[in-house]
Amino acid sequence: MKIAVLGAGAWGTALAIRWAAQHEVSLIARRKEHRADMERAQCNARYLPGIAFPTQNFTLGMQVSPGCDLIVLGVPTSGLAQALREVEQRSDTPLIALCKGF
Numbered sequence: 001m002k003i004a005v006l007g008a009g010a011w012g013t014a015l016a017i018r019w020a021a022q023h024e025v026s027l028i029a030r031r032k033e034h035r036a037d038m039e040r041a042q043c044n045a046r047y048l049p050g051i052a053f054p055t056q057n058f059t060l061g062m063q064v065s066p067g068c069d070l071i072v073l074g075v076p077t078s079g080l081a082q083a084l085r086e087v088e089q090r091s092d093t094p095l096i097a098l099c100k101g102f
Contacts (some may be wrong), residue, residue: 003074004028004064006083007037010047011100012074017051020058028061030079035060061098070094074099 001023006017008029016027029035035054039070043052053060064071073083077099085091087095 001071002026002065002067003070003072004061004068005074006030006064006086007074007079008034008044008047008060009074010044010068011098012037012072013044013051014047015074015098016020016058017048017054020054020056022057024057024059026059026061026065028064030082032062035062060069064093068093070096075099 003019004026005012008027013027016025019025020036026088029038032050034046037046043050071082071087071093073095075083080083080097080099
């Protein structure tokens with residue numbers, strides 16, 4: 001299964017790393033600078049320092065790629081509206097919101 005995880009904070013990153021053991025996962029970062037930092041360090045040093053990204057089935061992205069089987073929103077509730085706008089054109093792709101901060 002191809003999973004896109006929107007939200008490159010601690011929660012989204014932890015989910016993406018775990019799921020990469022069994023699925024193709026893309027961790028989507030909102031900010032270019034954050035994505036570049038993670039690519040350089042091969043971990044999310046800001047939110048999960050010392051936890052390396054898997055070498056297989058794991059990529060970093062800036063947007064959900066076509067052909068995705070599942071979209072997971074791992075963002076705080078304050079970012080939910082923006083995340084939904086980013087994925088609204090994929091109305092046929094299943095979506096799971098794992099938001100925190102209600």
